[in-house]
Amino acid sequence: MIEGLLTALGPMHLLWLFLGVSSGILVGAIPGLGGGMLMALALPLTFSMAPVDAILLLIGMHVGSVSGGLISATLLQMPGTPSSVMTTFDGYPVARNGHPERALGLGIGSSLIGGLLAGVALAALAPPLSYWALKIGPWELSALILCALVLVAIIAQGSMLKGLFSATLGIIAALPGLAESDGQLRYTFGSDDMTAGFRLLPVLLGVFVISQLLKESDKALGSASVIRLGRRFSFPGLQDWGSHWVNLLRSSIIGTFVGILPGVGASISSMVAYGMARTFSKTPERFGTGHDEGVMASEAANNANVGGAMIPLITLGIPGAPVDAILLGAMVMHQIQPGPLLFTANAGLVWAMIAGYFIANLLMFGLMLAGYRSLARIITIPAHYLVPVVFVFCLIGAYSIGNRLFDVWVMIGFGVLGYALDKARVPLGPFIIGFVLATPFESELRTALQLSDGSLLAIVDHPLALAFVVLAAVMLILPLLRSGKGAAAPAIAAIEKPE
Amino acid sequence: MRFQGIPICTPPCQYFTDHVPVNGEDKRIMKKLKQLLLATSLCITPFATTLADYPDQPLRIVVPTNAGGSVDNLARIFQRKIEQMGDFPAVVVINQPGAGGTIGTRAIKDAPADGYTIGIWSPGIITSAAMGVVDYDHTAFTLLGGTGRTEIGMGILDASPLKDAEAFLEKARAEPGKVVVATNIGLPVHFIPMMFADEADVDFKFVQIGGGAKRLASILGGHTDTALFSVSEFKQYEESGLRPLFLYATERDDALPDTPTARELGVDMSISVFRVWLAPADIGETESARLQSILQEVLNDEDVQKELAGLSIDPDWIPAESAKDMLDDMNARTQPLIDAARSAK
Numbered sequence: 001m002i003e004g005l006l007t008a009l010g011p012m013h014l015l016w017l018f019l020g021v022s023s024g025i026l027v028g029a030i031p032g033l034g035g036g037m038l039m040a041l042a043l044p045l046t047f048s049m050a051p052v053d054a055i056l057l058l059i060g061m062h063v064g065s066v067s068g069g070l071i072s073a074t075l076l077q078m079p080g081t082p083s084s085v086m087t088t089f090d091g092y093p094v095a096r097n098g099h100p101e102r103a104l105g106l107g108i109g110s111s112l113i114g115g116l117l118a119g120v121a122l123a124a125l126a127p128p129l130s131y132w133a134l135k136i137g138p139w140e141l142s143a144l145i146l147c148a149l150v151l152v153a154i155i156a157q158g159s160m161l162k163g164l165f166s167a168t169l170g171i172i173a174a175l176p177g178l179a180e181s182d183g184q185l186r187y188t189f190g191s192d193d194m195t196a197g198f199r200l201l202p203v204l205l206g207v208f209v210i211s212q213l214l215k216e217s218d219k220a221l222g223s224a225s226v227i228r229l230g231r232r233f234s235f236p237g238l239q240d241w242g243s244h245w246v247n248l249l250r251s252s253i254i255g256t257f258v259g260i261l262p263g264v265g266a267s268i269s270s271m272v273a274y275g276m277a278r279t280f281s282k283t284p285e286r287f288g289t290g291h292d293e294g295v296m297a298s299e300a301a302n303n304a305n306v307g308g309a310m311i312p313l314i315t316l317g318i319p320g321a322p323v324d325a326i327l328l329g330a331m332v333m334h335q336i337q338p339g340p341l342l343f344t345a346n347a348g349l350v351w352a353m354i355a356g357y358f359i360a361n362l363l364m365f366g367l368m369l370a371g372y373r374s375l376a377r378i379i380t381i382p383a384h385y386l387v388p389v390v391f392v393f394c395l396i397g398a399y400s401i402g403n404r405l406f407d408v409w410v411m412i413g414f415g416v417l418g419y420a421l422d423k424a425r426v427p428l429g430p431f432i433i434g435f436v437l438a439t440p441f442e443s444e445l446r447t448a449l450q451l452s453d454g455s456l457l458a459i460v461d462h463p464l465a466l467a468f469v470v471l472a473a474v475m476l477i478l479p480l481l482r483s484g485k486g487a488a489a490p491a492i493a494a495i496e497k498p499e
Numbered sequence: 500m501r502f503q504g505i506p507i508c509t510p511p512c513q514y515f516t517d518h519v520p521v522n523g524e525d526k527r528i529m530k531k532l533k534q535l536l537l538a539t540s541l542c543i544t545p546f547a548t549t550l551a552d553y554p555d556q557p558l559r560i561v562v563p564t565n566a567g568g569s570v571d572n573l574a575r576i577f578q579r580k581i582e583q584m585g586d587f588p589a590v591v592v593i594n595q596p597g598a599g600g601t602i603g604t605r606a607i608k609d610a611p612a613d614g615y616t617i618g619i620w621s622p623g624i625i626t627s628a629a630m631g632v633v634d635y636d637h638t639a640f641t642l643l644g645g646t647g648r649t650e651i652g653m654g655i656l657d658a659s660p661l662k663d664a665e666a667f668l669e670k671a672r673a674e675p676g677k678v679v680v681a682t683n684i685g686l687p688v689h690f691i692p693m694m695f696a697d698e699a700d701v702d703f704k705f706v707q708i709g710g711g712a713k714r715l716a717s718i719l720g721g722h723t724d725t726a727l728f729s730v731s732e733f734k735q736y737e738e739s740g741l742r743p744l745f746l747y748a749t750e751r752d753d754a755l756p757d758t759p760t761a762r763e764l765g766v767d768m769s770i771s772v773f774r775v776w777l778a779p780a781d782i783g784e785t786e787s788a789r790l791q792s793i794l795q796e797v798l799n800d801e802d803v804q805k806e807l808a809g810l811s812i813d814p815d816w817i818p819a820e821s822a823k824d825m826l827d828d829m830n831a832r833t834q835p836l837i838d839a840a841r842s843a844k
Contacts, residue, residue, distance in 0.1 A: 040566035040567070040594065043567065043575075044575060044579070044592075047579070074630040080843075081685050105584065134716055134720035134721075135720055135721075137717070137720060137722035138722065177573075177597075177598060178597075178599055178632060180683070180707060180709065181684065181844075182633070182707075182841075182843040182844065183599070183632070183683075183684035183685025183689070183707075183840070183841070183843060184630065184632075184685075184841065185598075185631070185632055194606060195597070195598035195600075195632065195633075196596075196597030196598040196602050197597075197599060197604065197698040199538075215609075262712050262713050262716050263709060263710075263712075263713050263830055315775075316715075316716075316719065316736075317736060318712045318715060318716050318739075319567075319712055322565065325565065325566075325567040325568060325712070326565075326566050326567035327567075328567060329567030329568065329571065329572055330567070332572060332775070332810065333572055333575075333810075337735055339736065339738045340739060341737070341738040344618070353551070372569065382823045402594075402596060402597060402602065403593050403594065403595050403596055404595065404602070404606070408750045424563065433705045437735045443707065443709070446707065447706055447707050447708060447842070450705075450706045450843070450844060451679065451704075451706055451722070451723075451842070454844070463820070491531055
């Protein structure tokens, strides 16, 4: 282990790691560009590098990009990467209220804590955790996703009808294309391009970024209100972290755990963590209005997800997330076979990877801390500079995920839809949650039903799945019970109120 | 006298100024463009041919999956070597994932047939047509050849009480519909075990699990019983707890000498899979021949052979005719299973 740490600390290795983290933060912060794209671009370069350097570079990029996403999510309400969607809900209001530095500080600190806690799991518990995670089957997965899905109802409180409408639209948008459960096409309307459905990145960019660009362009140039920066240095103090340790720990555990499960992405982990944080919070009503706890849950979970996803990669050779498939590809090309043998056959490399992961998180923290005061000024950039630049990056991002123009049109189409929904005061959060969760929920549930010959009752044989369903029910009902009549009144008022 | 060239030239020229064709995706423009080039070469410069210059533009290799997978890795080995060889000024890999690889295969099919766009894919080209996801199969392309032929077979959790292939087959016969096969519905990992079940007269339960990583996790977690893997995957995941039961090979594989073939079990079925190199159907013979010789030359390189050996990939080139025969055979065996395959819930 010491040897691995020393390896990762070698000046050349550290340089690659630094390069990875800094480029990762940069692409993460730019809406449209992301870690997956950066790593895919870097993959051919890594073939000619030393194995340790190649892997450290990619790990650095992954850690950096997931963290960088919080910058634009917090300051511009545009998630820089899909995993920082939930950060926009509370990070942006904090920034908007005149505390962009505090908002960034909360995100950066939570990212570090989530990243390091997942690192502890990676270093100390990787083999048992990965074997335990294998026991999570389709029943458990679909029930887990259900926990995230009830978030829709939680977030939509206040204007339940509009929230559910938004979520329904999101689910509808997830339906077209090749349904993997039966291998058949559906709702493609005869279009060849539609056979792959609408992909996450163009839809997300459309709904959250393009719609906002439209909104900004809508305002008369120059009249946009400029946010004043707080005069005080306001990085959250120890007290802030100490009073939220339960939330941070819980969100990190959720992030790590969801990361280990193959095929469930970082955006789902922050959705589950956010929902849990709200359910168990003393002040659930403040979520979505600029609450520290919301930022912490989302950012701790998505960074923990990176470490969690490395656990099955190292121990079993199973990538926990799509970007880890790129890491696996790089390892295989260097003839390194991840799996149980890696710990004995190539222990030095394993510990260098784990140490590299820790250092990447510290580097990320250092880099973001060094720059966050100047980064916070992004929020003061006038829209007429920001809009064209962000738009170009979105075009590049949407095109590059599949090298086809169709995705660009999808992005623009969903941008117009998001703009229209926003005008009608329909919340966009439930839309993206419905869109992200519909596909994995459907496929896992259908797989479970294929296994049980169509019987939903078979869930009783899966106690953990049953526990998740109960948890989902608690998350749904508890907020209603707690606020009693208070919650129902504004909901009705919102429906009746003419907009 | 009216100059004949002008009426032909004018409309296509407008396309240049008004609409810039993007990546040759607009076939109509390309067609006009070709007519224009043809007209130009016929009328104005009758002696210059574009063929003499081939190849003088970058080569695009379309990979119908995300970066990092086994097809992508293989394509990138070729990319680097072809670039080194210097025939093409540049070689780029273009990942076009989606809809079971059909987004990518359609992009190859519809690309300009100028010898600058090729692609690599699997026998999924047959099964996607069988499932009705696309209306074309391998016959809609010019097949350049194949690489990476590998034997495949069924794997099981090493800790499973089923000691060997005989015990497995016995259980499958004794309990119809109880042995659960993890698959990706509608792809070769679904159809090939179906062919076996048909031949062995057993009844498997096919369940949608997803890609290779998810199928492996599902077997290791005990949620499903068996799935299709390649020999290199068996070697790769040996220590993770995956055990080969039998191979669909004609004879035992050198890498897994203890694993029997389906034939040894009394089931007369053999099939192997490979990666097929595709080009658009209308590609010229000169370009096709040149590409075939370049791809073949890559495999003659010592470094490439070493690299392939390290990845347990067979370094032999499969000539275009053999590749076509293998895909035709796959197609013939897939057709009778279509109704059953499409009945997944």
